[in-house]
Amino acid sequence: MQNFRHYIFLFIIIPLFTFAEDGSQLWLRYPVNQKLRSIVNSNSKSPTLEIAKKELNKHWSGQPIDLKIDKFPDSFKDGYKIISTPKKITVLAKTDLGLLYGSYNLLNLQQQKANLTNFNLVEKPSFDVRILNHWDNLDGSIERGYAGHSLWKWEDLPNIISPKYEEYARANASIGINATVLNNVNASPNMLRGDYLKKVKILADVFRPYGIKVYLSVNFSSPKVLGNLKDSDPFNKDVQKWWKDKASEIYKLIPDFGGFLVKANSEGEPGPQDYGRTHADGANMMADVLKPYGGIVMWRAFVYSPSSDDRAKQAYLEFTPLDGKFRDNIIIQIKNGPVDFQPREPFHPLFGAMKNTSQMVEFQLTQEYLGHSNHLVYLAPLFKENLDSDTYSDGKGSTIAKITDGTLRPAKFTAISAVANIGEDTNWTGHHFAQSNWYAFGRLAWNHNLSSEQIADEWIKMTFTDDKKFVNPVKDMMLTSRETAVDYMMPLGLHHIFAGMHHYGPEPWGDYKGTRADWSPVYYHRADAEGLGFDRTKTGSDAVSEYFPPLNEMYGNIKTTPENLILWFHHVPWDYKMKDGKTMWEALCYKYDLGVHEVRDYQKVWGKMQPYVDNERFTDVQSKLKIQSKDAVWWKDACLLYFQTFSKRPIPDDIERPVNELEDLKKIKLPMGHHN
Missing domain, CATH: 3.20.20.80 (Glycosidases)
Known part of the structure; x- marks a missing residue:
């Protein structure tokens, strides 16, 4: 009975440890060699090199590897060189730390299924x-x-x-x-x-x-x-x-x-x-x-x-x-x-x-x-x-x-x-x-x-799978996600219109009288009957003068300011004509609406990924996307309904109608520790 219990224990524990899909392994999902091999040689010894050798012996499935301390210029610091031949791979570096970085890069490349035949790579970091x-x-x-x-x-x-x-x-x-x-x-x-x-x-x-x-x-x-x-x-x-x-x-x-x-x-x-x-x-x-x-x-x-x-x-x-x-x-x-x-x-x-x-x-x-x-x-x-x-x-x-x-x-x-x-x-x-x-x-x-x-490509392959049917759509989702967040939160250069303290949801109406002016959202968006945005030109705070030419001129002129920053640098009239012919108010409405639809598209994309990813992480991400989708609508409704009280203009017909009332949104008060 003792032996039988022992085998059950092995059967349960090993798969959980090796294939834990709770995200605890991050991108470090290196294959584990069943037999601990000794395929790494080195001309030096140190605790750092021991780690490099251990990682490679345990996870590398290719040819033998030489780790060599070699002469490089002082500027090389943490850099390394990898040379591969059909019979072996050599990692050269000035320091043992360079060899460790080279070893991890080899394992990362192996996990991305990179072609390492006749491979020649020299790397040194951009920053010390x-x-x-x-x-x-x-x-x-x-x-x-x-x-x-x-x-x-x-x-x-x-x-x-x-x-x-x-x-x-x-x-x-x-x-x-x-x-x-x-x-x-x-x-x-x-x-x-x-x-x-x-x-x-x-x-x-x-x-x-x-x-x-x-x-x-x-x-x-x-x-x-x-x-x-x-x-x-x-x-x-x-x-x-x-x-x-x-x-x-x-x-x-x-x-x-x-x-x-x-x-x-x-x-x-x-x-x-x-x-x-x-x-x-x-x-x-x-x-x-x-x-x-x-x-x-x-x-x-x-x-x-x-x-x-x-x-x-x-x-x-x-x-x-x-x-x-x-x-x-x-x-x-x-x-x-x-x-x-x-x-x-x-x-x-x-x-x-x-x-x-x-x-x-x-x-x-x-x-x-x-x-x-x-x-x-x-x-x-x-x-x-x-x-x-x-x-x-x-x-x-x-x-x-x-x-x-x-x-x-x-x-x-x-x-x-x-x-x-x-x-x-x-x-x-x-x-x-x-x-x-x-x-x-x-x-x-x-x-x-x-x-x-x-x-993104590296991270997806190392964290999830290298199957193109997963990698490509998920990569597209990742690459657009920051712009999407800007669209449903603060497009066109709007900024800092978050609820106070926890900075989670929208509170463009926030005016914390009795505290510092620059802790209130109204300080940043300056909405009034004329328009929206913070005038940082010479007629306003003149923050544009802190930039070198030609940027000070470019940002100082509403016509040449990039539209994704127009409300950062200018108080823009509601009816100002944008480059595509829309008024600023219409552009704002369409951006918020676009953000909402983009998140819903992510929900659809992720829904199709179920066959390629473990159930735990699939459902985890799916439930977070539901929250994000609701939050995007919350942001859109709060901002458009509030700014509409100044613009006095209709929300364009082809945009999804707000589903919330402004007064109800104003009553939402999240606790400081909120992040769900």
Whole structure:
């Protein structure tokens, strides 16, 4: 009986583990060799190389592989070279980490059924630091997190080490992500307490063989709060000493600690301006204490304080006068757009405006403004739209990618970041398709020349199946999904008309009197009897002047402004004639209607995919698309019925009628934690 029970156990457990279709395996669904083979040779030894060998021996089904450390120029850093012959494959790299990345790429290519005969590939990453920013709090909650609680179990550390930590490191290494900020930018000073640093050390030890460095968000008031000093003024010698001692304590525990991420003097967070100092004064003080250890400071440009001026202008106004005043181990971290991770924004005018300061992009994977973990929105097209934007800072061709990757502005180091969408949900991201955004960020951080289409193609084949009848329709759905979200939420350059606090549904009527003006949707859309949109031209806030020519002229003229940003830069009359002859009001109606129909089309497309995908993920995605479809109607009705009270124009006859009453929609109040 004992043996019989043993066999039943094997029969039940192994298929579940190997073929788990709960999304927990992400894109890492490598075949498992039944017999652990030893087909990998190497001319070196290290914990990182052991991982590479283990992964290949377990999952590679081709010819033998040589992993070789070889001579390459210093600029090659994490790069690798793969040469295949009929008898063997050789992976060459400058470092063991390069060999690990090459090994994962081989496994990824195998999974995509790529042809590896007579294969010759040389790869090196576009950016030195490819970093996820976790907005995780010490109590396990995640600000703007829609995939359950934090992965980091602070109360269990340093004694209990969750297996998820290594799985997380492995997933990141498989796509070339090499850094992580463990905690929220709205940082608790307690993160720097000795007992927490010992916990951080454990995570750093788990991540290290996978090439991932740990960084921390720090609270500028830490010396006062933790050190009982009278203030946290960066010019105070006691404050400088406190940070110096803290750096020493950190690096004794974690010799390869990456550095600090800082949000200061923004949304009420403390910072150097509290003491009459500049961002440069605060950042330089921190940079100086990290310098001896090779640490860096990522100083966020997301600053805005109560002001009567246009919020979209503030970061530019605060940072451009400081150009050239930052130490060389500081990089300014700039959100992709000038307001806040909206479905569509023009690129941030700070990019390229500081000629003597290193800059990095900050994207957002967690869908704070894009339907949380309910809406299918593939974000690679948004990332590409930003990276490929020409700023004209150094003449034509001065794209954000080239400004930040060291091509146009030689920098001591380059970086790119994204706010993570990862939690402890079984499928990691709350929506099976949200995994594609984590994957896409890693791939673009590694190579920003990849297309959204190629990345989607890879991810689908690795995550679901390589059957063309599945790949092609699902890829089309993914590639259009960001534009669809813009259509049913905020077309034509509308922005930030979300319900307050949770940012889930529409609230264009929101006017939060008694709080800051720029927290109210009415501040952004400016609807009145004349028209709609925010005048940022010379007659308005003049935000257009923050862009280089010819963009300032282009955006400043309603005729030459791209129509997908027309309401961002102009207060447009309701009857303004668009390029296709429709009035602006009609164009708005048709865009919202189109968004609704596009999501319904996704429901149809996904319905036909049932034969090609496991039942668990099929039904999961299907139920999320139902929510997205209802939400699209909610957005359309709320916005059109509300804006109609100003436009006083009929909704065109060939558009589906609203199914809700405006007064009923105004009564919807979702709780803060809502994301279902």
